[in-house]
Amino acid sequence: MNTLARPDFQVIASWVQPGERVLDLGCGDGALLRLLIETRGALGYGIEIDDANVLAAVKNGMNVIQSDLEAGLSGFEDASFDHVVLSQTLQAMRHTEAIVFEMLRVGREAVVSFPNFGYWKHRMDILQGHMPVSERLPYQWYDTPNIHLCTIADFDDFCARRNIVVKERRVFDEGRLITEEHNFLGSLAVYRITRG
Amino acid sequence: MSGIGIVKAQRAHFATPLTLRSGAVVPAFDLAYETYGSLNAAKSNAILVCHALSGNHHVAGHYADDVHNEGWWDNIVGPGRPLDTERFFVVGVNNLGGFHGSTGPVSPNPATGKPWGADFPLVTVDDWVKAQARLADLLGIDSWAAVIGGSLGGMQALQWAINLPQRVRHSLVIAAAPKLTAQNIAFNDVARQAIITDPDFHGGHYYEHAVRPLRGLRLARMLGHITYLSDDQMAEKFGRVLKTGAFSFGYDVEFEIESYLRYQGDKFAGVFDANTYLLMTKALDYFDPAHHFNGDLAAALVPATAKFLIVSFTTDWRFAPARSREIVNALLKNKQKVSYAEITCNFGHDSFLMDDPQYHALVRAYLERVTL
Numbered sequence: 001m002n003t004l005a006r007p008d009f010q011v012i013a014s015w016v017q018p019g020e021r022v023l024d025l026g027c028g029d030g031a032l033l034r035l036l037i038e039t040r041g042a043l044g045y046g047i048e049i050d051d052a053n054v055l056a057a058v059k060n061g062m063n064v065i066q067s068d069l070e071a072g073l074s075g076f077e078d079a080s081f082d083h084v085v086l087s088q089t090l091q092a093m094r095h096t097e098a099i100v101f102e103m104l105r106v107g108r109e110a111v112v113s114f115p116n117f118g119y120w121k122h123r124m125d126i127l128q129g130h131m132p133v134s135e136r137l138p139y140q141w142y143d144t145p146n147i148h149l150c151t152i153a154d155f156d157d158f159c160a161r162r163n164i165v166v167k168e169r170r171v172f173d174e175g176r177l178i179t180e181e182h183n184f185l186g187s188l189a190v191y192r193i194t195r196g
Numbered sequence: 197m198s199g200i201g202i203v204k205a206q207r208a209h210f211a212t213p214l215t216l217r218s219g220a221v222v223p224a225f226d227l228a229y230e231t232y233g234s235l236n237a238a239k240s241n242a243i244l245v246c247h248a249l250s251g252n253h254h255v256a257g258h259y260a261d262d263v264h265n266e267g268w269w270d271n272i273v274g275p276g277r278p279l280d281t282e283r284f285f286v287v288g289v290n291n292l293g294g295f296h297g298s299t300g301p302v303s304p305n306p307a308t309g310k311p312w313g314a315d316f317p318l319v320t321v322d323d324w325v326k327a328q329a330r331l332a333d334l335l336g337i338d339s340w341a342a343v344i345g346g347s348l349g350g351m352q353a354l355q356w357a358i359n360l361p362q363r364v365r366h367s368l369v370i371a372a373a374p375k376l377t378a379q380n381i382a383f384n385d386v387a388r389q390a391i392i393t394d395p396d397f398h399g400g401h402y403y404e405h406a407v408r409p410l411r412g413l414r415l416a417r418m419l420g421h422i423t424y425l426s427d428d429q430m431a432e433k434f435g436r437v438l439k440t441g442a443f444s445f446g447y448d449v450e451f452e453i454e455s456y457l458r459y460q461g462d463k464f465a466g467v468f469d470a471n472t473y474l475l476m477t478k479a480l481d482y483f484d485p486a487h488h489f490n491g492d493l494a495a496a497l498v499p500a501t502a503k504f505l506i507v508s509f510t511t512d513w514r515f516a517p518a519r520s521r522e523i524v525n526a527l528l529k530n531k532q533k534v535s536y537a538e539i540t541c542n543f544g545h546d547s548f549l550m551d552d553p554q555y556h557a558l559v560r561a562y563l564e565r566v567t568l
Contacts, residue, residue, distance in 0.1 A: 021531065043531060051554050054537055058505075059561045065524060065536045075525040 020082035030062035118151030163196035199274020203257030220317035228297025233281030246345030246352035255288030301471030314400020344368035346548030373519035387416035414461035426511035426544035509547035
């Protein structure tokens with residue numbers, strides 16, 4: 001995986017201090033873990049359900065646990081990680097709320113990134129009468145794995161209602177950091193959250 | 197077709213007494229073993245393959261005078277195979293208490309000159325690790341690149357990492373469990389009772405009577421075999437198919453599954469030793485590294501410095517995936533290096549012997565990352 005195509009990776013790396021313990025949920029081929037281990041000296045584990053990804057992560061030399069995130073993180077002790085990361089997967093989860101709580105149980109803090117449904121191009125698509133299709137939402141309505149899309153404003157509301165503290169938020173579009181009008185100009189949001 | 201070709205069994209003699217966990221002492225012993233590939237100059241490329249209940253040291257290849265006798269895990273060991281003998285020096289060993297050349301119940305008891313029979317002391321997985329370490333010493337192997345095994349073999353791989361951490365760099369624990377459940381022990385005891393109550397058992401001293409408890413051993417294997425297969429696989433392979441196409445209203449073989457199990461039982465009883473079978477099932481029952489840690493497996497695993505690959509199979513109900521997850525969770529609790537895969541495979545507990553593509557690709561990928 002080309003890490004440059006994943007601006008959230010660099011942000012996440014900047015939030016991880018050397019030697020910290022990271023759990024990457026839906027770790028794919030382990031590219032983020034590898035980045036965190038190689039550049040931040042992190043101790044990392046990944047969770048992945050897909051056979052091909054588990055194999056790729058093992059090939060990458062990562063610690064990967066084959067498991068279904070929808071079943072939660074049982075087996076992982078409370079506060080056993082510094083960071084629990086869910087990178088561009090939240091919107092594809094069935095038990096969205098449950099996994100966020102699980103992340104905050106197992107991790108001192110959680111990092112969540114997701115495509116912003118409020119991005120202006122997505123709004124344009126809808127105004128023109130179509131479901132959005134973009135770089136961050138590359139699927140058609142009939143083949144998308146994304147079942148819980150939200151906007152940045154929606155996620156902020158969710159955190160406020162669930163007593164979750166947003167420590168930091170970074171928003172990107174086409175790899176560039178967005179500094180204003182996040183919910184309109186940003187196509188990708190990266191949150192750093194903790195229990196309130 | 198075996199990958200490695202013709203192999204030869206060897207035998208090592210160890211003259212220093214071995215004190216077993218039970219307190220019994222084996223004054224001297226032999227271990228039968230085979231090796232495949234070459235040990236490198238740094239002696240850093242050795243992999244130990246531990247066998248399960250009915251296995252032995254003949255892991256791969258075939259014998260010059262018995263080409264059909266292919267090693268029990270030939271599909272994973274050989275040039276270009278996941279345990280690649282062009283890179284690794286692979287060692288198979290017959291455990292203490294076996295009867296394929298290692299000292300066991302069929303061997304002469306030095307005190308009497310007669311076969312040990314039932315007097316052969318019960319051995320545990322700890323004892324096997326100790327005995328295997330003697331073989332490693334003999335071969336000049338300070339540390340194994342990896343110790344690997346399935347089922348009872350996986351338990352040995354786990355025990356090695358706990359007992360001799362400085363001598364194991366990677367531990368591959370496949371289709372295993374951290375200890376047996378009451379149900380597992382119950383199956384083992386029914387198997388043992390079948391053997392022990394066979395009139396030809398003679399309290400374990402059947403060698404002197406020139407008979408063997410074949411009926412008991414056959415029943416034990418039939419029972420065991422049921423637990424190695426999955427329900428789905430049995431349904432697929434045999435279903436309710438009748439040998440003659442119709443009920444015969446009698447107790448002869450009617451269903452294909454009966455025919456299969458009886459064949460497996462007969463075949464096994466013909467070639468295996470009942471005392472060894474008893475002893476191996478007890479080693480399984482006793483296995484519990486957490487025993488001395490109030491049942492805390494993580495505490496038992498603290499000394500281990502190896503990296504782990506834990507593998508389970510979806511249809512294995514003898515040692516189900518949840519049992520492997522117990523090991524994984526304990527390692528995670530300790531922040532030890534571990535990868536875990538749950539392989540979708542239809543062959544129940546026996547899956548670990550099959551050449552499932554995902555399973556073999558995973559073992560291959562893992563071992564390719566092992567530095568020598």
